[in-house]
Amino acid sequence: MPDxxxxxxxxxxxxxxxxxxxxxxxxxxxxxxxxxxxSDICLKNGVKNDETVEGVSYHIISVLLGALRxxxxxxxxxxxxxxxxxxxxxxxxxxxxxxxSLASSLETQKPAPTPEPPLPPIEKPEKPAKxxxxxxxxxDVYHEPIV
Numbered sequence: 001m002p003d004x005x006x007x008x009x010x011x012x013x014x015x016x017x018x019x020x021x022x023x024x025x026x027x028x029x030x031x032x033x034x035x036x037x038x039s040d041i042c043l044k045n046g047v048k049n050d051e052t053v054e055g056v057s058y059h060i061i062s063v064l065l066g067a068l069r070x071x072x073x074x075x076x077x078x079x080x081x082x083x084x085x086x087x088x089x090x091x092x093x094x095x096x097x098x099x100x101s102l103a104s105s106l107e108t109q110k111p112a113p114t115p116e117p118p119l120p121p122i123e124k125p126e127k128p129a130k131x132x133x134x135x136x137x138x139x140d141v142y143h144e145p146i147v
Contacts, residue, residue: 021065028103029064041094045087055081060095064103070096 011018011026018026028034038060042053059076062068068076073095077088 025064025103028099029061034099037098038095041091041098044094045090047083047087047091052081052083056083056091060099063095063100070100 035057038057039053042048042056047053047056056077059068059073059080063070063073074085074088074092077083077091078085083091
């Protein structure tokens with residue numbers, strides 16, 4: 001996890017990205033406590049390889065940022081990190097209990113987008129009245145006489 005100074009520099013470089021998320025969520029993601037919880041979850045479930053622990057951390061942060069749906073976390077761990085399905089399910093359940101529940105209690109959902117002003121109604125151009133050609137008055141010269 002990046003230290004506080006490094007994180008502040010990243011926030012300055014990408015302000016438009018960080019505007020989408022609450023400060024509480026960013027604090028949760030960058031906290032040492034969250035990193036420690038992820039590490040403990042991995043160790044408790046037998047995941048000891050540093051690269052795999054980093055991958056689990058990446059996937060959990062992806063869920064917190066909304067890039068990965070929470071219910072797909074265990075499948076993503078199995079497919080992307082080649083973790084056993086039972087272990088991946090246990091990691092998901094503990095992450096749900098220790099991290100995701102905390103995130104939802106902080107009301108860390110993305111802020112509701114500001115509604116765009118309604119577009120003015122489209123005015124349909126009035127159709128000009130159809131002008132029919134004038135009908136000839138008098139005897140119709142085009143018809144043949146009936147015998």
